[in-house]
Amino acid sequence: EPEVTQTPSHQVTQMGQEVILRCVPISNHLYFYWYRQILGQKVEFLVSFYNNEISEKSEIFDDQFSVERPDGSNFTLKIRSTKLEDSAMYFCASSAQDRGYKEQYFGPGTRLTVT
Amino acid sequence: DAKTTQPNSMESNEEEPVHLPCNHSTISGTDYIHWYRQLPSQGPEYVIHGLTSNVNNRMASLAIAEDRKSSTLILHRATLRDAAVYYCILRDAMDSNYQLIWGAGTKLIIKP
Numbered sequence: 001e002p003e004v005t006q007t008p009s010h011q012v013t014q015m016g017q018e019v020i021l022r023c024v025p026i027s028n029h030l031y032f033y034w035y036r037q038i039l040g041q042k043v044e045f046l047v048s049f050y051n052n053e054i055s056e057k058s059e060i061f062d063d064q065f066s067v068e069r070p071d072g073s074n075f076t077l078k079i080r081s082t083k084l085e086d087s088a089m090y091f092c093a094s095s096a097q098d099r100g101y102k103e104q105y106f107g108p109g110t111r112l113t114v115t
Numbered sequence: 116d117a118k119t120t121q122p123n124s125m126e127s128n129e130e131e132p133v134h135l136p137c138n139h140s141t142i143s144g145t146d147y148i149h150w151y152r153q154l155p156s157q158g159p160e161y162v163i164h165g166l167t168s169n170v171n172n173r174m175a176s177l178a179i180a181e182d183r184k185s186s187t188l189i190l191h192r193a194t195l196r197d198a199a200v201y202y203c204i205l206r207d208a209m210d211s212n213y214q215l216i217w218g219a220g221t222k223l224i225i226k227p
Contacts, residue, residue: 028179101208
């Protein structure tokens with residue numbers, strides 16, 4: 001069964017450093033998403049991406065964040081200058097369509113720890 | 116997306132059916148009812164979704180009230196592996212709002 005994969009599973013970085021989180025969505029999906037979940041809190045939407053453009057982003061997704069689809073398979077989330085409050089689980093998801101009746105499939109997540 | 120209300124937690128015995136309720140009294144005619152779950156230390160996982168009719172798949176069944184103001188996720192025979200947080204989420208089929216809006220969900224505890 002096709003699945004979304006994410007690397008690394010755990011990333012430790014120092015405050016102020018840049019990090020890139022990587023995702024490989026399901027191969028025939030066209031819509032890609034990043035969510036995050038701070039320990040013990042709700043899952044929060046960050047950004048959606050389609051046709052090499054951001055479709056929607058939340059207030060969390062400020063200028064420190066960027067997304068890219070550098071090739072036909074990878075989807076990346078970059079945080080330019082990490083802060084302590086960026087420590088969280090980051091989940092990538094993909095879906096075949098953007099409509100409300102289509103489900104999203106999630107990866108296992110990357111645990112980001114900023115020290 | 117309209118709001119949903121779920122109990123904070125539920126307990127069930129292993130190998131018994133589990134009925135997880137969700138209230139969505141302000142649901143619109145084009146809102147789909149989605150269920151996801153999140154096992155401990157894992158990413159969210161799609162479970163099932165429906166619009167008006169009851170739905171079955173290999174993981175669960177979804178029973179939707181006739182007035183659509185509530186729904187119930189049914190796990191027919193719970194196992195320890197079903198212990199997770201279950202989220203009921205409404206998504207408008209006509210909306211270009213891409214994100215899933217997550218509530219607190221229901222924490223399902225399975226007793227051996």
